[in-house]
Amino acid sequence: MSDDAAIEVLAPGPLSSVQDQGRYGWRHLGVARSGALDPDLAALANRLVGNDADAAVLELCLHGPQLRLLRPLRLALLGATVDLRFDGRPRLAMGRPIDLPTGELRLGGLRGGVRAWLAVAGGFAAPLALGSRSTDLRGGFGGCAGRALRAGDRLALGVAALPAIDAPRGSSWWVDPEFDPPDLSPIRYRALPTPALAEAQARFVAQAWRVAAASDRQGLRLNGEALPPPAAAGVSEPVAPGTVQLPPDGQPIVLLADAQTVGGYARLGHVIAADLPRLAQAGPNARLRFRACDAAEAAAAWRERQQRLARLRVAVDARLRA
Amino acid sequence: MTSAPRPLLPPAAFEPLADDAWLLRLGERIDDAANAEVHALVARLRRQPPPWLRDLVPAYASLALFFDPDAVGAEAALAWLRAQWRAGRDVADETAADSARQVEIPVAYGGAFGPDLDRSAAELGLSPQRLIQRHADAEYRVAMIGFAPGFPYLSGLDPALALPRLSTPRTAVAAGSVAIGGAQTGIYPRPGPGGWRLLGRTPLNLFDAGRAEPTLLLPGDRVRFVPIDEEAFERLRAQAAAP
Numbered sequence: 001m002s003d004d005a006a007i008e009v010l011a012p013g014p015l016s017s018v019q020d021q022g023r024y025g026w027r028h029l030g031v032a033r034s035g036a037l038d039p040d041l042a043a044l045a046n047r048l049v050g051n052d053a054d055a056a057v058l059e060l061c062l063h064g065p066q067l068r069l070l071r072p073l074r075l076a077l078l079g080a081t082v083d084l085r086f087d088g089r090p091r092l093a094m095g096r097p098i099d100l101p102t103g104e105l106r107l108g109g110l111r112g113g114v115r116a117w118l119a120v121a122g123g124f125a126a127p128l129a130l131g132s133r134s135t136d137l138r139g140g141f142g143g144c145a146g147r148a149l150r151a152g153d154r155l156a157l158g159v160a161a162l163p164a165i166d167a168p169r170g171s172s173w174w175v176d177p178e179f180d181p182p183d184l185s186p187i188r189y190r191a192l193p194t195p196a197l198a199e200a201q202a203r204f205v206a207q208a209w210r211v212a213a214a215s216d217r218q219g220l221r222l223n224g225e226a227l228p229p230p231a232a233a234g235v236s237e238p239v240a241p242g243t244v245q246l247p248p249d250g251q252p253i254v255l256l257a258d259a260q261t262v263g264g265y266a267r268l269g270h271v272i273a274a275d276l277p278r279l280a281q282a283g284p285n286a287r288l289r290f291r292a293c294d295a296a297e298a299a300a301a302w303r304e305r306q307q308r309l310a311r312l313r314v315a316v317d318a319r320l321r322a
Numbered sequence: 323m324t325s326a327p328r329p330l331l332p333p334a335a336f337e338p339l340a341d342d343a344w345l346l347r348l349g350e351r352i353d354d355a356a357n358a359e360v361h362a363l364v365a366r367l368r369r370q371p372p373p374w375l376r377d378l379v380p381a382y383a384s385l386a387l388f389f390d391p392d393a394v395g396a397e398a399a400l401a402w403l404r405a406q407w408r409a410g411r412d413v414a415d416e417t418a419a420d421s422a423r424q425v426e427i428p429v430a431y432g433g434a435f436g437p438d439l440d441r442s443a444a445e446l447g448l449s450p451q452r453l454i455q456r457h458a459d460a461e462y463r464v465a466m467i468g469f470a471p472g473f474p475y476l477s478g479l480d481p482a483l484a485l486p487r488l489s490t491p492r493t494a495v496a497a498g499s500v501a502i503g504g505a506q507t508g509i510y511p512r513p514g515p516g517g518w519r520l521l522g523r524t525p526l527n528l529f530d531a532g533r534a535e536p537t538l539l540l541p542g543d544r545v546r547f548v549p550i551d552e553e554a555f556e557r558l559r560a561q562a563a564a565p
Contacts, residue, residue: 027377027388028364029529029537030467129531139471140512141531192337235352236468236475238379238386240340262381262468273341273391295396298341302391 005154006161007120008068010104012150015061015217018124018143019117021054023132027261033241034134034142035257037115037217037280040309041078044177045119047316048076048097055123055158056133056143060116062283064107065149071161074099074121078177080113080281086168095174097121097320101165113281122159137217138258173319177312186291187278189244190298191269200227200246201268205290209252213284217258219245220279222288226250230266239263242270244290254279274301334407336400342376342391344400346407349383352505354477356383357465361422361542366410372402380541381466382475422463422544427509429458429500429547430555431522438519442485442502454549456480457521462507462545472511472529472537476545479507491517498524500547511537522549525559 009016019042022035036042036059043053058065064082077084077094084092087103094116110116126133126143135143144153191201209222227250238261239245245253245265254271255263256279271279272293282288293301339345346363349356360380367378367387374393379386389399431454432439443453462476469475484505492515495501499510501518510516511528528538539545550558 024376024388026471026536027379027386028467028541030469030471030473031531031536032471130536136471136531139529139531141471146531190338190341235350235382236466237347237381237384238339238343238345240343240386240388242340260469261379262466270338270340295338299396302341306392 004125004156006069006071006073006157007155008070009065009149009151009153009155010068011066012148012153013060013063013065013107016065016149017059017061017135017137017147017217018056018126018149018155019059019134020056020123020132021134022257023130023134023136023142026130027238030261031130031139032136032218032258032260034132034136034217036117036134037257038079038117038277040277040305041177042117042119044175044309044312044316045076045078045117046123047313048078048095048175048320049074049119049121050097050320051119051121051123055119056126057120058118058124058149060107060110060118062114063109064116064118066107067105069100069102069105072099072101072165073157073162076119077107077116078119078175079116080110082110082116083108089168092168092170093174095176096171098168098170099162099165100168114283115280120157121162122157125156125158136258138260171319175312175316177309186289187271187275188293188297188301189242189269189271189275189290190295191292192267194266196230197246197266197268200229200250200266201292203227204244204252204268205292207289209288209290211282211284211286211288212251215282215284217256219256219259220254220282220288222252222254224251227252234264234266236262236264237267239267240270242273242276244268244270256280272298272301274298274305336404338396339386340388341396343386343388344396344403345384345386346403347384352382352465352477354463357463357477360385363407363410364541367403367406374399379466381468382477422542423540424544424546425539426546426548427500427524427526427538428550428554428558429522429524430550430552431457431500433552435552435555436500436520436522438488438501439521442519442521445485446483453483453521456483457502457507458547458549460546462547464539464541464543464545465506467537467539467541469508470511470514470529471531472539474508474528474539474543474545476507476509479505481505483507485519487517488519491515492520495520496523498526498528500524522547523555525555525562527562 503518
């Protein structure tokens with residue numbers, strides 16, 4: 001991206017992309033939200049390194065990248081468990097700010113989930129595109145040249161380098177913002193009161209679904225016993241991250257952050273906001289169950305999540321000040 | 323409410339689209355009257371946008387309102403949408419339709435620009451020239467933008483020009499391709515896969531995230547296609563590419 005590069009990508013990982021809190025205000029022009037699939041964890045990782053919540057982070061998927069640090073920097077990593085090794089030394093721990101000298105950082109395969117967020121002090125210095133630094137992978141803009149990282153990319157940061165240090169220095173404290181693994185408890189969704197879809201909705205929650213390998217940031221494709229498809233294709237209507245679509249093949253799709261803005265498939269309902277981040281961790285072949293809930297439960301779950309995050313923020317701030 | 327509902331439209335339905343979004347449905351079909359009502363309502367909603375309003379997404383016969391859930395409750399957002407919709411219904415507000423922009427899109431039809439022109443014309447029982455003429459004679463409206471950033475779904479296609487989508491979509495469609503898919507016509511903003519019939523290509527850039535106005539077209543715009551030749555295409559493309 002720049003010759004003020006602080007990081008050179010040696011190996012990119014399967015889908016490492018620059019993301020922030022998402023792109024709002026352009027949906028009427030067909031522009032997706034994009035942004036971290038778990039915006040709260042991305043914001044918390046930013047907080048650990050002293051960034052604003054909306055600073056650009058690197059979202060990792062399935063396997064982390066291998067990076068050469070051209071300057072000393074401070075980073076923090078949250079999300080699914082990732083081995084973090086610097087210049088062949090013992091493993092570094094997640095969930096805390098770590099200062100690193102120049103050298104080589106290797107991030108391993110992700111465990112217990114398929115996504116993690118790497119924040120670096122200063123944030124990744126991608127230019128703002130339509131008000132956001134997020135990569136719009138389908139639109140081909142934002143982030144690092146509108147695409148996932150490639151070997152040879154050089155990434156700049158939004159601040160000057162840290163003073164030189166000799167060895168990695170991590171804080172002794174850490175945060176562990178436990179998220180429920182997606183396969184442990186059902187994903188809650190709000191069903192639309194559409195009589196023609198009642199049978200499909202009943203069968204949607206009655207079976208377990210497998211996440212298909214063709215899933216991506218646009219949507220999780222679910223495989224299972226086909227649901228009865230709607231009689232006719234509908235007229236295209238707006239869709240949103242969380243929308244549960246029912247295509248003619250009867251295999252549902254749950255839309256995620258890169259969702260298109262309109263769609264013609266029937267809609268069963270939507271996954272509630274509090275449970276959407278858990279879907280970010282559902283990788284190929286993950287087993288998911290869904291459960292219907294009402295607006296009150298969705299709102300209560302959202303409030304509970306916000307309160308938990310607020311407590312984490314207070315704890316992080318207290319540690320950073322100490 | 324004292325006013326009677328519009329006779330041609332079913333009663334409006336509000337439904338939750340997401341925990342931070344409401345959908346308002348004004349019709350069940352691709353219908354010019356419903357679409358005009360959508361654009362008029364969106365124009366009205368944008369006049370005094372509340373600070374919590376994040377996105378308004380018009381579609382054929384529905385619109386979505388996205389709000390900031392940390393700044394407003396879902397019920398309050400719905401109440402605002404409902405009140406604005408009711409107020410507009412009472413004044414038969416057509417200002418959005420009247421003030422719609424008129425945009426001319428130059429199109430090089432046929433040949434390498436429109437590889438499906440000849441075959442499509444044959445299927446319709448028309449000469450290629452006559453298909454071009456009828457496609458370019460109509461006035462279209464941007465019913466909605468979707469599928470990809472800046473992709474306009476245009477209503478107003480002569481029903482006699484409706485063409486089924488390709489049975490096998492192309493893996494590569496050139497940017498600016500002007501196409502017919504079913505009863506609609508549209509323009510591919512960037513290269514990519516696509517299953518619509520390609521009649522021609524515009525040299526204009528339909529979407530550029532680096533522009534203050536990223537799209538050439540806005541929902542509700544009125545659009546005409548102006549046939550151009552290859553020389554004009556190259557000249558206009560050079561202009562469009564210039565900084």
